[in-house]
Amino acid sequence: MNSVTNIQNPLKDERNLLRRLYVSRIGLVLESILVGLASGLVVALFRLALVKADGIRFTWYTFLRNQIHQGRWQPLVLQIGLYSLLGLILGWMSIWRPMARGSGIPQLKGYFEGRFQFRWFSELLVKIVSGILGIGAGLSLGREGPSVQIGSYVGMGLLSRSSRPEVEKKFLITAGASAGLAAAFNAPLAGVLFALEELHRVFSPLLLTCTLAASMTADIMAGLFFGMHPVFSFRALNLLPIKLYPWLMLLGIVSAFGADLFKRALYRVQDLYKASKLPRIIWPILPLIASIPLGLYYFDVTGGGHPLIESLTESPRAIVILGTLFIIKLMFTALSYGVGTAGGIFLPLLVCGALLGTLVGQVLSAFGFIDQSYVLNFLILGMAAFFTAVVKAPVTGAVLILEMCGNFNHFGGLMLVCLVAYVSSDMLVSEPVYEVLLRRIAATTEPVPEKTGQNL
Structure with missing residues (x-):
């Protein structure tokens, strides 16, 4: 029993x-x-x-x-x-x-x-x-x-x-x-x-x-x-021919260099704020005042930049203007992020990627290597490549752009440009941005102790 x-x-x-x-x-x-x-x-x-x-x-x-x-x-x-x-x-x-x-x-x-x-x-x-x-x-x-x-x-x-x-x-x-x-x-x-x-x-x-x-x-x-529609309302994309894929490798390499510049600007501006000896409480005043002339003359570079991405699809921009907008957006993002107020870099870096991708596409079109109708493809692929090189998360970058644009016709090109951007970023010894920012926060910020019943 x-x-x-x-x-x-x-x-x-x-x-x-x-x-x-x-x-x-x-x-x-x-x-x-x-x-x-x-x-x-x-x-x-x-x-x-x-x-x-x-x-x-x-x-x-x-x-x-x-x-x-x-x-x-x-x-x-x-x-x-x-x-x-x-x-x-x-x-x-x-x-x-x-x-x-x-x-x-x-x-x-x-x-x-x-x-x-x-x-x-x-x-x-x-x-x-x-x-x-x-x-x-x-x-x-x-x-x-x-x-x-x-x-x-x-x-x-x-x-x-x-x-x-x-x-x-x-x-x-x-x-x-x-x-x-x-x-x-x-x-x-x-x-x-x-x-x-x-x-x-x-x-x-x-x-x-x-x-x-x-x-x-x-x-x-x-x-x-x-609504359930994609974030970006792009017109119908032409399918990018395989014969143009070598230019995507160029876009991936250029994006890696641009992303490295983006990250270096973020870190450098943070260091400049700390070295300035200005009280932290007044730091946000600097980019806020800087945003006023930008709002008057380059309104699209202020805020996150969503309207700027969509405006790139409406009419072609001159190569010089694209380069100028890229530098202004990159530097203003670094100036804004460095003060430490709440705000991310996803959307600004996507704007930089869109500008850089459009710039590469316009240069190739100007020299007759691609048709003007494919510049929009380079805009979208530039966002994915730039995201990959900055964050070092290629799968997330590719899928994020697919979902935001609502078009799966360029999946192969996306994976190629993300792969090239990732490898190129590694060759530049460019670390993932959030890993570097985490180390910086851990080195300068006291952890906030959590007390039972006092988590307010």
Whole structure:
């Protein structure tokens, strides 16, 4: 009798273990859907606020140009005063909650590596408010990095009273991060791949399932506000002939050099701010004041730059103008990012990639190597190549551009140009941007201790 009982008990224990494991995994996926819905809603509202801010800024600069043309300088003086005050507010926010600075992706990587802790509620508020104020005022920063960190904060908030193991909590926080990127760009698959390729650099079936569930629900939530169409509305693309693929290798190489310049500018400007001995609280005033003449004469380089990418498809730009816009956008992005206010580099670097790709395409067209109708292909492929060389995440770069453009006809060209850009970047010994930024943050910023019950 005892032998029968001894046999049954292990079997019963095994069944209970399998049942708990099954329930745990199903529960984790369901919670990922909840995280995706909440993250998608918050990021969609953040994105909507930025769209409204862009419209207000465009209307204001139209009015300001008219006033200056009529010899009335009072509105310009008023804007300088308001931007100085805004810079002090943004500077104070970056000091009060340093983990909410910049894009937030390096901080999130550091969190997963156990280097940092977050105060999710107050940092979430700072990220949203400072992101809307800074990007909306015209700083050359993107919404994607803040959206990734906002999604992770939302996940932390939903898990603040959860009793799940730490590993499962990190899965759900990662799901929130991927949902943030999906909602920011209408790119659910890129959100999943970014979590696997950049945030963790490991593959796990359970992690894949959680991020996929969160990204898809966040994309649907964002679709309620912005529709389910791709972010960029490009005209129909001509299929690039295979005989032109060698020129894609040239584009990949040029993009690697451009991306290396982009990263060096980011690091150099950060060093210049620190060496200036100016109080950090006034740092944001410098790019805000610089944005005023740019807003008056080169409006498209201010803000994230989404309208600039789409304007490149409307009419051909002269080669000199493309080169000028590339340098201005690159330098203004470095100047804006270096101050540490909330804002990412995804969208600005995509703008730089689009400008560089268009520039290469226009040069090739001018010399008769390609037809003018293929310049749009080079614009799109330039974005993917530049992203790959800066972030060193080729699969994410290729899929992100595919989803943002909504055209899969150039998949082969995308993979080729991303591969060449990645290899060329390696040959230049150009490290992934977020790895370098993480080291810089870890070396200069005290980790924020997390105290039980005091995470505000």
